[in-house]
Amino acid sequence: QKEVEQDPGPLSVPEGAIVSLNCTYSNSAFQYFMWYRQYSRKGPELLMYTYSSGNKEDGRFTAQVDKSSKYISLFIRDSQPSDSATYLCAMRGYAGGTSYGKLTFGQGTILTVHP
Amino acid sequence: DSGVTQTPKHLITATGQRVTLRCSPRSGDLSVYWYQQSLDQGLQFLIQYYNGEERAKGNILERFSAQQFPDLHSELNLSSLELGDSALYFCASSEYGASYEQYFGPGTRLTVT
Numbered sequence: 311q312k313e314v315e316q317d318p319g320p321l322s323v324p325e326g327a328i329v330s331l332n333c334t335y336s337n338s339a340f341q342y343f344m345w346y347r348q349y350s351r352k353g354p355e356l357l358m359y360t361y362s363s364g365n366k367e368d369g370r371f372t373a374q375v376d377k378s379s380k381y382i383s384l385f386i387r388d389s390q391p392s393d394s395a396t397y398l399c400a401m402r403g404y405a406g407g408t409s410y411g412k413l414t415f416g417q418g419t420i421l422t423v424h425p
Numbered sequence: 426d427s428g429v430t431q432t433p434k435h436l437i438t439a440t441g442q443r444v445t446l447r448c449s450p451r452s453g454d455l456s457v458y459w460y461q462q463s464l465d466q467g468l469q470f471l472i473q474y475y476n477g478e479e480r481a482k483g484n485i486l487e488r489f490s491a492q493q494f495p496d497l498h499s500e501l502n503l504s505s506l507e508l509g510d511s512a513l514y515f516c517a518s519s520e521y522g523a524s525y526e527q528y529f530g531p532g533t534r535l536t537v538t
Contacts, residue, residue, distance in 0.1 A: 342525045353427060353515050353529030354468070398468060402525055410481035411523045413469040416456055 313337045316399055316416025325425050329386040333416045335400035336380065340401040340414070343375050345384045348396045348418065357397075358384070389423045396420050429530035431516050437536045443504040446533045449498055449519030456480070457492055457499040458519075458527055463512040465530065474499055475522040506537045 316333045320398045323329055342361055344352035363377045372385040382401075386393055401418040414423075428451035438444055450457050455467035459471040472491035485491075488496045488506075513522060513534050517527035 344525055351531075353429070353517070353531055355427065355529065356526045359525050402523075411458065411473050411475070411519065411527075412470045412481045412483060413458075413525075413527065414470065417467040 311336065312417075313414050314399060314401060314416045316419055318417045318419060320420040320422060322422045322424065323389055325389060325423055326390060327389050327423070329389050329393070329421060329423075330422070331384040331386075331397050331399075331419050333382050334380055335382070335401055335414075336401070337401070337414070338380070340376075341401040341404055342402040343382050344374060344375070344400040344402075344413070345371075346398045346400055346415075348398060350395075354398055391423050391425055394422045427530060429528050429529040430515060431514075431530040431533050433533060433535045434531065435536075437538065438453050438506060438529065439538055440506055440508060442506050442537075443502065446501040446503070446514050446535075448499045448501070448516030448518075448530060450499070450516075451528055454518035454520050454528070455497065455532065456519045456522050456524065456527075457493055457497070458517040459485075459499070459501050460515045460517065460529075461512050462515060462532070468515070471501070473522075480522055503535070505530075508537050511535055511537045 314359045318402045331421045344359040345357045372377040396418040398418040400413045455476045470515045471485040473481040513532045517529045
């Protein structure tokens, strides 16, 4: 079983829809939770990060972390065709030990927003 | 553009061969990370260097090795290549050793035939 599980989709929604992307994880040592966005033929880029449990909002994007359920979500409001990309969740424990800066990624969810 | 450069963009080689992938981090970044991305495994962490020293290791095969040079650029060496090594190889960099924000390069697409 993978440490981080993410439904690969693909997910297709009409422009303006609310999109919900989710990941579950099994490693209770994870403390930092990130969402990266990857456009086709490009490297991933950081979209949002959250430390421990709670919500974080940035424009049309909201990240939620529920450590008790080991579940994280990314919501995209008023989705746009330019949001079409692969969304990867990523996680990290505290720095130190053999993991240090290692990020553990989910499989990625392919999202298409059609006009 | 993240500021991280990787060369070459594409590489096609035969089984059993050895290749070297090169990465230049963003100016001022001391950490370099290598990841492998394939359809079945997703994005997998291979290894991290910080200011020339190895700091973290993932599921990197013994046939693979990496190093970070004094000018902070890094190279990933892949030897005795197998068909299953075909993948996208990304380099990422960050200012500190344990940053959640890693800046990814455009990747090197390796095809082993």
